[in-house]
Amino acid sequence: MTTQHLRNFSPGAEPRTPRPLLRPPAEVDRPGRVPVDHADSRRSRELRAEITGWTSYDPRLAADVLSGLSQPRKSIPSTWLYDQRGSQLFEAITELPEYYATRSEIALLRNCAAEIAEEIGPDATMIEIGSGSSRKTPLLLGAMQRPYAYVPVDISGAFLMHSAALLRGRFPDVRIMPVVGDFKRPVQLPHALRFAPARGRRIVFFPGSTIGNLTPEEAVQCLERLGDLCGPNGLIVLGVDQNHNEETLLPAYNDAAGVTAAFNLNLLERINRELGGSFDVGAFRHEARYDSDKRRIEMHLVSVREQTAEVLRRPFAFAQGETIHTENSYKYDREAIESMAARAKMRRLAGWVEERGRFAVHLLEPHT
Numbered sequence: 001m002t003t004q005h006l007r008n009f010s011p012g013a014e015p016r017t018p019r020p021l022l023r024p025p026a027e028v029d030r031p032g033r034v035p036v037d038h039a040d041s042r043r044s045r046e047l048r049a050e051i052t053g054w055t056s057y058d059p060r061l062a063a064d065v066l067s068g069l070s071q072p073r074k075s076i077p078s079t080w081l082y083d084q085r086g087s088q089l090f091e092a093i094t095e096l097p098e099y100y101a102t103r104s105e106i107a108l109l110r111n112c113a114a115e116i117a118e119e120i121g122p123d124a125t126m127i128e129i130g131s132g133s134s135r136k137t138p139l140l141l142g143a144m145q146r147p148y149a150y151v152p153v154d155i156s157g158a159f160l161m162h163s164a165a166l167l168r169g170r171f172p173d174v175r176i177m178p179v180v181g182d183f184k185r186p187v188q189l190p191h192a193l194r195f196a197p198a199r200g201r202r203i204v205f206f207p208g209s210t211i212g213n214l215t216p217e218e219a220v221q222c223l224e225r226l227g228d229l230c231g232p233n234g235l236i237v238l239g240v241d242q243n244h245n246e247e248t249l250l251p252a253y254n255d256a257a258g259v260t261a262a263f264n265l266n267l268l269e270r271i272n273r274e275l276g277g278s279f280d281v282g283a284f285r286h287e288a289r290y291d292s293d294k295r296r297i298e299m300h301l302v303s304v305r306e307q308t309a310e311v312l313r314r315p316f317a318f319a320q321g322e323t324i325h326t327e328n329s330y331k332y333d334r335e336a337i338e339s340m341a342a343r344a345k346m347r348r349l350a351g352w353v354e355e356r357g358r359f360a361v362h363l364l365e366p367h368t
């Protein structure tokens with residue numbers, strides 16, 4: 001294979017869940033008692049449920065939010081931007097005139113899908129990481145010869161199930177097995193895959209430049225896990241934003257219609273809903289910045305005034321102008337991808353670059 005050069009939304013306001021009335025649960029916070037880990041202890045959750053009426057919350061969300069807001073520079077991993085509403089808002093972002101990445105990647109995939117499918121061969125299983133709406137999936141799946149199964153993996157469970165159901169209608173002969181999972185950890189594949197034909201390869205599809213949401217170190221670790229997932233005979237199809245032109249980058253993350261702002265601010269709504277937070281969402285604003293040294297876009301939520309917000313009844317103070325860093329989006333050129341792939345024991349087999357040079361699709365192959 002050769003490298004080729006190719007080339008109504010309305011954010012609306014969700015009804016706010018009334019916040020539970022909160023008073024310190026004496027059983028948890030009284031000095032002298034065995035300390036309880038608020039984030040992860042089952043007893044702690046039960047006590048809170050008794051006192052506040054909460055039934056449950058995701059302990060990983062709680063742990064990340066509590067520890068992220070306790071840092072001198074507040075941050076929350078971008079993974080938590082994606083609840084059902086966050087996923088819907090992200091889809092709306094992909095339709096925006098400023099957001100070139102989705103259109104560029106779709107155009108590239110249209111062009112290289114047949115070549116990639118030829119390399120994949122028949123009876124393959126495709127595992128898609130951070131699959132979201134699976135909108136790009138048909139381009140590859142439709143080009144493949146007798147695909148055996150499709151395993152979309154995403155943290156945003158309800159959205160994943162809906163997308164999988166839609167795809168079943170379109171590909172009735174392919175076994176579609178969604179997995180709600182976290183790609184920052186090893187992903188458990190469905191047991192039924194052991195019935196897959198031995199000669200079919202495993203393909204990992206990782207589009208959308210989601211790899212850019214990880215730090216370079218995390219990205220290498222993630223690639224290593226993806227190599228384990230598809231095995232030595234596998235292939236990885238990786239979509240990467242490589243744009244570093246601030247003039248097109250900044251609007252892509254700060255659109256005129258305010259959809260990206262709604263996507264970012266939804267994180268505070270989510271914390272209010274799921275962790276009994278008391279954020280005044282109107283007292284924060286969205287900001288996108290480009291760090292040209294690190295070659296990354298950063299998304300922040302900026303506190304417009306001095307204020308305090310509670311999460312799981314812990315207070316967090318904000319100075320005016322202080323931010324919560326909510327997303328990184330690293331831009332990796334070909335050399336960076338090759339070097340990360342080498343560290344993850346892979347080599348780059350081929351690649352395709354959009355004619356304007358902003359987006360690339362790379363084909364990686366694990367080696368032993």
Ligand SMILES: C[S@@+](CC[C@H](N)C(=O)[O-])C[C@H]1O[C@@H](n2cnc3c(N)ncnc32)[C@H](O)[C@@H]1O
Pocket residue numbers: 078079080082087090094102129130131132133134136153154155156181182183184207208209210
């Ligand atoms: C940038 S969007 C890309 C969506 C889609 N692949 C595309 O190309 O348009 C990132 C996707 O990864 C998912 N995601 C984010 N963090 C995740 C994690 N830690 N584990 C699994 N999925 C995650 C989100 O729910 C979302 O669907």
